[in-house]
Amino acid sequence: MRRLLIKNAKALVGTFPAGVSRVAGPAMAQLPVIENGWLMAEDGRITALGSMNDFPGIADWSDLTVIDATGRYVLPGWCDPHTHTVFAAPREEEFVDKINGLTYQEIAARGGGILNSAMKLRAMSEEDLFAQARERLLVMMHQGTVAVEIKSGYGLTLESELKMLRVAKRLKAELPLQVKTTLLAAHALPPEFKEDRAGYLDLICNTMIPQVVAEGLADFVDVFCETNYFTVPEMERVLEAGAAHGLPGKVHVNQFTSIGAIQAAVKQGALSVDHLEVMTEADITALASLPSTGHRERSEAIPTLLPSCSFFLRIPYAPARQLIDSGLPVALASDHNPGSTPSGNLNFVLSLACIQLRMLPEEAITALTMNAAAAMQLEGELGGLTIGKRASLLITREVPSLAYLPYAFGTDHLDTVLIDGKPVRSGEVLR
Numbered sequence: 001m002r003r004l005l006i007k008n009a010k011a012l013v014g015t016f017p018a019g020v021s022r023v024a025g026p027a028m029a030q031l032p033v034i035e036n037g038w039l040m041a042e043d044g045r046i047t048a049l050g051s052m053n054d055f056p057g058i059a060d061w062s063d064l065t066v067i068d069a070t071g072r073y074v075l076p077g078w079c080d081p082h083t084h085t086v087f088a089a090p091r092e093e094e095f096v097d098k099i100n101g102l103t104y105q106e107i108a109a110r111g112g113g114i115l116n117s118a119m120k121l122r123a124m125s126e127e128d129l130f131a132q133a134r135e136r137l138l139v140m141m142h143q144g145t146v147a148v149e150i151k152s153g154y155g156l157t158l159e160s161e162l163k164m165l166r167v168a169k170r171l172k173a174e175l176p177l178q179v180k181t182t183l184l185a186a187h188a189l190p191p192e193f194k195e196d197r198a199g200y201l202d203l204i205c206n207t208m209i210p211q212v213v214a215e216g217l218a219d220f221v222d223v224f225c226e227t228n229y230f231t232v233p234e235m236e237r238v239l240e241a242g243a244a245h246g247l248p249g250k251v252h253v254n255q256f257t258s259i260g261a262i263q264a265a266v267k268q269g270a271l272s273v274d275h276l277e278v279m280t281e282a283d284i285t286a287l288a289s290l291p292s293t294g295h296r297e298r299s300e301a302i303p304t305l306l307p308s309c310s311f312f313l314r315i316p317y318a319p320a321r322q323l324i325d326s327g328l329p330v331a332l333a334s335d336h337n338p339g340s341t342p343s344g345n346l347n348f349v350l351s352l353a354c355i356q357l358r359m360l361p362e363e364a365i366t367a368l369t370m371n372a373a374a375a376m377q378l379e380g381e382l383g384g385l386t387i388g389k390r391a392s393l394l395i396t397r398e399v400p401s402l403a404y405l406p407y408a409f410g411t412d413h414l415d416t417v418l419i420d421g422k423p424v425r426s427g428e429v430l431r
């Protein structure tokens, strides 16, 4: 048996009780911690934890790795429930175009954007796509990410969407972090269907979804529901087809315009509504209140915010305060992709959440752990220091306080990253 003991931690952070599936509203600021804590893991799962004052001692020292975490925090590993990490090439030319004054939409209208990425991806071999995405994920794990959702959406043909999802499936098999996959065929209208939108929707709903499900390639379905991309009725059609095949929706909505997508996604029982940079009062009410026709007690859609996308595109930041103050369980993610967020660093997302979204450090940590795990249906496995969950943990360097983590932005505060009890990054405490 592989056993791990972490002792003398400055605090164990995020010791959510078993059974908590998400944390909403004011409770997000009540991050549970155990000061001066110890934690035991066996075969990659957390088996016991508590305060050093009540440390029971060790009877059997065989096969035991002991970490002295004096002065350091132990946190649940970061979960990233929204990424496009499988892609063919970066787009730094568009970055320069943006500096020169073009907007994301103007770049897309000139043939840049998602279609630019799709043409490159179609031409790239599965092997090269895998090798590149693997490198990105190794960097993200080093930065504390222990679970990631990966979307397709740069193929836009049956063959290339399947190629992307097969790459993601292989990443899941070969890397230690948890991977969930999402079919985002409705990311942009491919040029072949320029005059036949309904034809592309048919392809997605009648061919891609059934085939992806038959091959076990996706956990969720996504739609970029936005002016000039896909309409609300088109999103509804894809969400219905996904639901008929057991794929919950995780949708891109309200990034640039508010067109009624949230109301529709809530009605369809989407697992998460992501972006939310442009929100009306009606949108917030739709998320925070009873769905008009559903049988659920309240909307189950988790608002998932992507502040590094706002940072990079210089678009508004999502109204996190209003969402939390309306009683919602906000999650955070990176949105890692070549066009709007060429960074998968969730430590930076933590800082932006506090600096730009005005989330408290405790709220932002809850959003990147418990609620982020929930936004990818991993709440039973990750997101908290809880007996029975995976021992996928972060051990910080010596820092003065928890608030120091987002405060001193751009500085690497992590010492060690463990996934299922095994180090993917060894710092001082494990050297």
Ligand code: NIG
Pocket (backbone or CB within 6 Å): 084, 113, 114, 117, 224, 252, 255, 309, 335, 337, 338, 339, 340, 341
């Ligand atoms: O989440 N908005 C849609 N999709 C991505 C960007 C995709 C791209 O520009 O390549 C996003 O921001």
Ligand code: FE
Pocket (backbone or CB within 6 Å): 082, 083, 084, 252, 335, 337
């Ligand atoms: Fe995205």
